[in-house]
Amino acid sequence: MQTRELLDRYQQGERNFAYADLSGANLSGANLQGIDLTGANLTGVDLSWSFLHRAKLTGACLRQADLKSAALNSVNLNQAILTGANLTKVDLRLSLLQEADLNWAVLTEADLSGANLQSARLDQINLEKAKLNGTQLVAAEMMEANLRRASLAGANLNQANLREAHLEEANLRQATFVKANLTEATLSGVCLRQADLSNADMHRVILLGADLSEATLNGADLSRADLSGAYLLKTSCRKTYLLRTNLQNVYLLQADLTEANLRGADLRGADLSGAYLSETTLSEADLSEALLIESHLIRANLQGTRLTGCCIFNWHVDTADLSKTECRYVFTEFNYTTKRPSNRFPVGRDFRPGELGLQYQGESLTVEVEIPDPPDWEAIAFTLVQVEQEGVGLQLTVKSFESSENSNLLRLLSNRPSNAAMLSDRFLQLYIEMTQHLHRQRSTLYQVLGLQLRNPVTPPFVPPPPPPMPPSPEDRRQQLYKEVTRQIQHVLVSQGPNQFVESVDRLLDYLKNQGMSTEEIQKKLISQVLVKRAKQDPIFGEQLVQWEKNSSESARVSSVGEAIRMAIATLLA
Numbered sequence: 001m002q003t004r005e006l007l008d009r010y011q012q013g014e015r016n017f018a019y020a021d022l023s024g025a026n027l028s029g030a031n032l033q034g035i036d037l038t039g040a041n042l043t044g045v046d047l048s049w050s051f052l053h054r055a056k057l058t059g060a061c062l063r064q065a066d067l068k069s070a071a072l073n074s075v076n077l078n079q080a081i082l083t084g085a086n087l088t089k090v091d092l093r094l095s096l097l098q099e100a101d102l103n104w105a106v107l108t109e110a111d112l113s114g115a116n117l118q119s120a121r122l123d124q125i126n127l128e129k130a131k132l133n134g135t136q137l138v139a140a141e142m143m144e145a146n147l148r149r150a151s152l153a154g155a156n157l158n159q160a161n162l163r164e165a166h167l168e169e170a171n172l173r174q175a176t177f178v179k180a181n182l183t184e185a186t187l188s189g190v191c192l193r194q195a196d197l198s199n200a201d202m203h204r205v206i207l208l209g210a211d212l213s214e215a216t217l218n219g220a221d222l223s224r225a226d227l228s229g230a231y232l233l234k235t236s237c238r239k240t241y242l243l244r245t246n247l248q249n250v251y252l253l254q255a256d257l258t259e260a261n262l263r264g265a266d267l268r269g270a271d272l273s274g275a276y277l278s279e280t281t282l283s284e285a286d287l288s289e290a291l292l293i294e295s296h297l298i299r300a301n302l303q304g305t306r307l308t309g310c311c312i313f314n315w316h317v318d319t320a321d322l323s324k325t326e327c328r329y330v331f332t333e334f335n336y337t338t339k340r341p342s343n344r345f346p347v348g349r350d351f352r353p354g355e356l357g358l359q360y361q362g363e364s365l366t367v368e369v370e371i372p373d374p375p376d377w378e379a380i381a382f383t384l385v386q387v388e389q390e391g392v393g394l395q396l397t398v399k400s401f402e403s404s405e406n407s408n409l410l411r412l413l414s415n416r417p418s419n420a421a422m423l424s425d426r427f428l429q430l431y432i433e434m435t436q437h438l439h440r441q442r443s444t445l446y447q448v449l450g451l452q453l454r455n456p457v458t459p460p461f462v463p464p465p466p467p468p469m470p471p472s473p474e475d476r477r478q479q480l481y482k483e484v485t486r487q488i489q490h491v492l493v494s495q496g497p498n499q500f501v502e503s504v505d506r507l508l509d510y511l512k513n514q515g516m517s518t519e520e521i522q523k524k525l526i527s528q529v530l531v532k533r534a535k536q537d538p539i540f541g542e543q544l545v546q547w548e549k550n551s552s553e554s555a556r557v558s559s560v561g562e563a564i565r566m567a568i569a570t571l572l573a
């Protein structure tokens with residue numbers, strides 16, 4: 001069919017030109033809105049600047065056609081052949097291109113927003129700076145496609161094949177790539193915020209400086225990928241494979257890496273502040289100079305993990321074996337003004353092999369307490385308050401309670417690693433005392449709180465013992481002395497020097513105000529307890545020496561300061 005004949009018949013109102021042969025025709029700038037060219041041969045046709053709004057081109061052959069700047073919005077191009085076609089700056093909004101063949105086509109700066117390209121073939125296509133917002137690309141073939149600086153916000157690329165594709169600086173915000181193939185693709189500088197890449201194959205993908213904040217990477221495989229300098233703030237990486245992945249200087253703040261596999265990963269200088277690393281595999285990974293501020297390492301595999309120079313300020317380690325890590329020193333504080341870690345530990349030397357693990361040996365976030373009888377929850381509440389007051393900065397919450405015929409198991413969650421056995425014993429001791437206090441003072445307590453005690457709890461009847469003789473003043477002094485001494489011992493074995501010095505000094509001053517001598521406590525009890533603890537825990541001994549060097553003169557010559565110096569002298573001797 002000749003071009004003139006087509007235009008005349010169209011002008012007369014005819015629209016059906018299905019299967020017409022218009023190969024090589026020049027229809028540049030023609031207005032052919034609503035035309036039906038189903039199955040037509042349009043090979044090499046010039047349709048640049050033409051208007052084909054709502055046209056039907058299903059199965060049409062547009063191989064090597066020129067459609068530059070054409071208006072093809074809402075066009076049906078399902079199963080059409082556009083191999084090698086020039087679609088630069090074309091308007092394909094809301095068009096149908098399912099199973100279309102666009103291999104090697106050029107669509108630079110084209111607009112395909114809302115178009116449906118499901119199962120389309122787009123290998124080596126050029127979509128640089130194109131708009132594909134909300135576009136359907138499910139199961140599309142896009143090997144080696146050029147999508148540099150393209151916008152695919154909210155696009156659906158589930159199960160798409162983007163192997164070796166180029167997406168540098170593309171906008172992929174909220175796009176979905178579930179089970180997509182991105183092997184060896186280049187995505188440097190892309191925006192993948194809130195994108196879903198669950199179970200995607202991303203072997204050797206390049207994501208230099210990419211933004212994956214709040215993205216979902218659950219089950220994705222990024223083995224040997226390069227994510228240097230990428231942002232993964234609050235990213236979900238549950239069961240993600242990151243074997244031998246380059247994660248240098250990556251921002252993983254509050255990221256969820258539960259059960260992720262980072263074996264042999266390079267995390268040097270990475271920021272994992274607040275990250276969750278529950279049952280995470282970090283064996284042979286390099287976390288040198290990484291920030292683990294307030295991060296959670298729960299049952300993590302740390303075999304051969306390198307931790308030298310990392311900042312562990314307020315980190316939480318629960319059932320993670322640190323004895324097999326490689327670590328020369330760590331930083332225990334972080335200066336938020338200078339944005340740098342501080343307080344190198346140990347001071348003036350390196351850790352001995354396995355020494356870091358001694359610091360956390362036996363420590364846990366979970367404390368289990370065996371309650372002998374059905375629990376008195378009021379007594380438990382008051383006991384929690386008492387235990388927290390004894391431990392500076394300690395916070396306990398009830399995690400769970402299990403009751404059986406033979407036992408009542410109370411699980412508490414601590415805000416920091418603690419000696420679970422010691423804390424459990426202390427809790428049980430105070431709980432028993434608190435239960436007795438409550439039985440005696442319950443009515444008074446309810447009256448203070450303005451509550452009505454409807455069913456008073458009456459303890460089992462026990463025949464009253466004969467009235468005791470009133471204690472003598474000396475007996476009361478001895479009882480008070482023993483109680484304060486017991487409290488001093490507990491503080492010394494549960495706190496660091498920076499915390500216990502002030503607490504013990506107050507207790508000693510209290511005894512002095514009661515007219516009691518504290519010389520015996522200073523010379524023997526305090527020094528003996530400190531020496532015994534330092535021999536069991538070499539790191540505590542280092543803390544004593546560090547305190548003695550850095551404390552003020554008034555603190556050093558205080559009652560506790562003198563006892564610390566006596567303990568240090570004993571240890572050195």
